[in-house]
Amino acid sequence: MAELTAVVGIGQTKYEAKRDDLSMPGLVREAAERALADAGCSWADIDAVILGKAPDLFEGVMMPELFLNDALGGAYKPMLRVHTAGSVGGSTAIVAASMVQAGIHDRVLCVAYEKQSESNAIWALSISVPFSLATVAGAGGYFAPLVRGYIRRSGAPEDTGIRVAVKDRQNALRNPLAHLHLEDISFDLVANSPMLWDPIRYLETCPSSDGACALVMEKESLASRRPDKVAWIHATEMRSEPTMFSGRDQVMPRATLDNAKNLYRKAGITNPRREIDCAEIYVPFSWFEPMWMEGMLITERNQGWKMTYEGATAMDGDFPVNMSGGVLSSNPIGASGLIRFAEAARQVRGRADQHQVDGARKALGHAYGGGSQYFSTWIVSSEKP
Amino acid sequence: MREVAVVGFTQSPSVRREPDRNEVEILIPVLQALREQTGLAGAECDFICSGSSDYLAGQSFAFVSGLDAVGAWPPVSESHVEMDGAWALYEAWVKIQMGYADTALAYGFGKPSMGDLPITLALQLDPYSVMPLWPDTISVAGLQARHCLERGLFTADEMAAVAVRDRGNAKTNPYAQVKGDFTVEGILAEPFLVNPLRKSDCAPISDGASAILLAAGDRATQICERPAWIRGFEHICEPMDFGVRDLGRSRGTEIAAEKAGVSSDKIDVAELSAPFTHQSILVERALGLPPETRINPSGGALAGNPLMAVGLSRIGECAARIFRGEADRAVAHATSGPCLQQNLVCVLEGR
Amino acid sequence: MNAHDTSGTEGDGSPVTVLRAPIVLEYEYSAGQSASRFLRAIAEGRLLGQRCPVDGRVYFPSRGSCPQHAVTFGDEVVELSDKGTIVTFSIVRVPSKNIPLELPYITVNVLLDGADTILMHVLDADLDDVHMGMRVQAVWKPREEWTTSTENILFFRPIDEPDADYDSYKEHI
Numbered sequence: 001m002a003e004l005t006a007v008v009g010i011g012q013t014k015y016e017a018k019r020d021d022l023s024m025p026g027l028v029r030e031a032a033e034r035a036l037a038d039a040g041c042s043w044a045d046i047d048a049v050i051l052g053k054a055p056d057l058f059e060g061v062m063m064p065e066l067f068l069n070d071a072l073g074g075a076y077k078p079m080l081r082v083h084t085a086g087s088v089g090g091s092t093a094i095v096a097a098s099m100v101q102a103g104i105h106d107r108v109l110c111v112a113y114e115k116q117s118e119s120n121a122i123w124a125l126s127i128s129v130p131f132s133l134a135t136v137a138g139a140g141g142y143f144a145p146l147v148r149g150y151i152r153r154s155g156a157p158e159d160t161g162i163r164v165a166v167k168d169r170q171n172a173l174r175n176p177l178a179h180l181h182l183e184d185i186s187f188d189l190v191a192n193s194p195m196l197w198d199p200i201r202y203l204e205t206c207p208s209s210d211g212a213c214a215l216v217m218e219k220e221s222l223a224s225r226r227p228d229k230v231a232w233i234h235a236t237e238m239r240s241e242p243t244m245f246s247g248r249d250q251v252m253p254r255a256t257l258d259n260a261k262n263l264y265r266k267a268g269i270t271n272p273r274r275e276i277d278c279a280e281i282y283v284p285f286s287w288f289e290p291m292w293m294e295g296m297l298i299t300e301r302n303q304g305w306k307m308t309y310e311g312a313t314a315m316d317g318d319f320p321v322n323m324s325g326g327v328l329s330s331n332p333i334g335a336s337g338l339i340r341f342a343e344a345a346r347q348v349r350g351r352a353d354q355h356q357v358d359g360a361r362k363a364l365g366h367a368y369g370g371g372s373q374y375f376s377t378w379i380v381s382s383e384k385p
Numbered sequence: 386m387r388e389v390a391v392v393g394f395t396q397s398p399s400v401r402r403e404p405d406r407n408e409v410e411i412l413i414p415v416l417q418a419l420r421e422q423t424g425l426a427g428a429e430c431d432f433i434c435s436g437s438s439d440y441l442a443g444q445s446f447a448f449v450s451g452l453d454a455v456g457a458w459p460p461v462s463e464s465h466v467e468m469d470g471a472w473a474l475y476e477a478w479v480k481i482q483m484g485y486a487d488t489a490l491a492y493g494f495g496k497p498s499m500g501d502l503p504i505t506l507a508l509q510l511d512p513y514s515v516m517p518l519w520p521d522t523i524s525v526a527g528l529q530a531r532h533c534l535e536r537g538l539f540t541a542d543e544m545a546a547v548a549v550r551d552r553g554n555a556k557t558n559p560y561a562q563v564k565g566d567f568t569v570e571g572i573l574a575e576p577f578l579v580n581p582l583r584k585s586d587c588a589p590i591s592d593g594a595s596a597i598l599l600a601a602g603d604r605a606t607q608i609c610e611r612p613a614w615i616r617g618f619e620h621i622c623e624p625m626d627f628g629v630r631d632l633g634r635s636r637g638t639e640i641a642a643e644k645a646g647v648s649s650d651k652i653d654v655a656e657l658s659a660p661f662t663h664q665s666i667l668v669e670r671a672l673g674l675p676p677e678t679r680i681n682p683s684g685g686a687l688a689g690n691p692l693m694a695v696g697l698s699r700i701g702e703c704a705a706r707i708f709r710g711e712a713d714r715a716v717a718h719a720t721s722g723p724c725l726q727q728n729l730v731c732v733l734e735g736r
Numbered sequence: 737m738n739a740h741d742t743s744g745t746e747g748d749g750s751p752v753t754v755l756r757a758p759i760v761l762e763y764e765y766s767a768g769q770s771a772s773r774f775l776r777a778i779a780e781g782r783l784l785g786q787r788c789p790v791d792g793r794v795y796f797p798s799r800g801s802c803p804q805h806a807v808t809f810g811d812e813v814v815e816l817s818d819k820g821t822i823v824t825f826s827i828v829r830v831p832s833k834n835i836p837l838e839l840p841y842i843t844v845n846v847l848l849d850g851a852d853t854i855l856m857h858v859l860d861a862d863l864d865d866v867h868m869g870m871r872v873q874a875v876w877k878p879r880e881e882w883t884t885s886t887e888n889i890l891f892f893r894p895i896d897e898p899d900a901d902y903d904s905y906k907e908h909i
């Protein structure tokens with residue numbers, strides 16, 4: 001019933017610790033203008049603007065889409081603001097796509113950003129209201145015990161996380177937009193980096209970045225006329241579950257498993273490992289690569305670390321993951337999910353330059369957030385379904 | 386387009402301050418009541434979307450706790466907008482339109498009493514040039530009201546008459562916060578709060594929550610005897626800067642109303658979420674409401690203003706009148722941002 | 737509250753790159769009805785949990801409703817021991833503004849005896865000793881300093897009991 005929809009334009013800023021050359025409107029506009037140029041569109045061609053970002057407290061502006069309206073060419077157009085924790089970038093793409101899939105708009109602009117340098121993210125994440133216990137030390141403090149739980153369950157070798165970090169940071173060297181370019185990256189460099197939240201080392205964590213990402217999406221009758229490859233959206237899926245309840249499996253939440261099952265069913269995928277050519281997965285701490293390989297049903301339970309170990313997730317492996325360098329290399333939080341979705345689209349358009357997976361035709365974009373409780377994913381392809 | 390209807394609506398009473406209950410505790414009975422009304426309100430729904438604000442809650446990811454009230458198990462297909470619940474409903478409606486869902490829950494909640502609302506809302510303004518001056522939201526609205534009065538668009542009497550009407554209507558609404566027999570003379574005798582606005586020109590600060598269930602086609606008629614079918618659903622955002630838009634009209638509402646087909650037929654009832662009397666007049670004019678339309682039978686935002694739920698409640702109040710057979714065609718309005726920057730219009734019909 | 741300064745404006749024509757506009761907002765939080773009951777109890781040194789009417793599991797701290805089943809909990813409370821088992825843990829070596837502890841310190845997810853949900857807290861122990869399954873007990877502030885605050889418990893500390901069996905806590909990881 002849904003109108004077939006495609007990604008026809010992609011724009012990203014350079015990701016950096018501090019983009020003090022740009023205001024917030026300048027930042028989102030840089031990405032949006034690049035997406036429009038890529039799509040060969042003007043501002044007037046856009047029917048609606050969908051904006052996503054993580055908590056407003058990060059930049060100190062309440063509902064910043066309101067003041068960013070004209071910078072994004074949104075004057076007298078519909079504008080929607082999405083916020084679903086860390087998965088927000090992915091959710092924003094899904095909401096934007098749904099506007100076209102529902103036949104409401106012909107062409108929409110989807111933008112996500114974070115300018116973390118304008119505030120203190122660790123502070124904004126750790127504000128504790130007076131009655132709750134102030135014992136969670138930021139996102140790392142929350143996720144490290146879960147990583148330990150994964151290691152205990154799976155029997156994964158302790159250096160799995162190091163290997164993921166090396167691989168993603170090597171991939172980032174191919175991506176000029178990545179925030180972190182560690183030319184001398186090596187196993188020893190990661191292994192010897194300080195242990196921050198045991199078992200998570202400094203170089204196994206994501207940076208804090210400024211940046212924005214934008215997509216132009218369009219309905220089939222328009223996208224089909226384009227001479228260049230577009231990324232056809234085969235399926236989107238979102239799943240959420242509560243942060244805490246008795247017996248909740250926080251390491252391998254049911255929400256990720258349900259999300260994967262529904263996504264593949266809608267995309268007509270029966271063997272994801274074989275049918276998907278590459279994946280861009282939300283990995284803010286290295287260990288989440290093996291965890292989400294299992295969570296996305298790419299491999300069997302407790303076997304995810306083997307994919308890393310055997311090199312399956314490397315650029316030249318049978319299932320490349322995080323070709324762009326991933327969240328470990330660039331992390332403007334609110335945009336991080338959309339960057340994953342955008343990289344999947346770049347791959348199937350054959351437009352990923354130095355980090356292109358040869359012949360990629362079907363790709364997975366993935367984001368998660370909250371206490372491993374919000375999941376959003378999509379499958380894009382160079383071919384129509 | 387698929388036939389989609391509002392089939393259930395519940396709300397908490399608007400109160401100046403919920404002293405005991407946190408947001409989840411406010412929300413749970415609202416969703417329980419919706420389940421009683423419709424048979425479903427949580428994980429049974431194909432899609433769920435909420436609207437809330439971290440700055441009202443004073444902490445990041447405040448909406449996450451809202452999920453606790455839903456009973457999101459098994460895991461749900463769910464999203465959140467940092468906007469009034471009316472836009473959450475819009476997203477839910479889109480999901481039904483695209484065939485992703487047949488039933489969808491939207492809810493909004495806010496507890497602005499925890500902070501200093503007029504100052505908190507200053508954080509919506511341009512952070513480089515305007516916000517550092519900390520113009521509170523009442524002062525900003527006052528500038529707009531002054532602009533309108535000086536241009537002769539309406540008089541202070543007409544503004545006061547809006548408050549008299551809405552708060553008189555609210556007398557029959559058990560959920561309303563400010564109600565009673567006000568008079569134009571009485572209001573004009575009030576001292577200015579922020580010249581030219583008097584206290585009665587301003588919506589109250591309210592804590593509260595509301596929820597709506599949507600259903601498509603036959604599901605709608607199974608759940609609700611007389612569903613409120615959505616015939617038009619549009620929203621428009623204007624630029625924020627006060628210098629680039631006409632503060633004497635709500636252009637966004639005009640465009641949304643035209644696209645939603647407001648004027649194509651009679652309108653029995655209109656529910657507006659304009660938080661100031663002068664803004665109510667601007668919205669009424671932008672919607673082009675005929676004289677026989679009953680405006681804000683619930684009292685509207687001037688009688689109860691639970692931010693993040695108030696717009697959703699306007700759609701719910703219209704729908705409830707259609708459920709009860711009191712109206713055949715209704716128009717609901719929601720707004721966000723300073724001086725009616727962003728507006729949403731929803732047209733509902735009994736058939 | 738709204739002091740601001742700018743840099744790059746020293747008359748040299750260079751662009752303004754930084755504008756400081758500190759934001760101070762005050763909030764008056766409500767604990768909520770259920771958390772209030774919990775906090776009043778902890779002021780007396782008692783740890784209250786509540787039982788979900790659907791599956792009978794004990795939630796700690798007590799809360800108004802079950803996030804899994806969306807049912808409100810009744811008035812029945814379950815009093816819990818201040819002993820428990822470490823389900824999982826992390827050693828933190830990075831400062832966090834909300835935790836005024838000296839680095840490194842150990843954060844633990846503790847399953848209190850009688851509870852079916854975990855509590856995140858900190859552990860006072862040798863870094864080399866901490867492990868999953870370790871038995872621990874709360875160390876409280878001196879009684880005269882107790883208030884309606886979770887801070888009445890300073891931290892947890894290992895006790896001389898054999899480790900809990902992995903199967904007894906594995907579903908709470």
Ligand SMILES: [Zn+2]
Nearest residue numbers: 788790802805
């Ligand atoms: Zn339960």
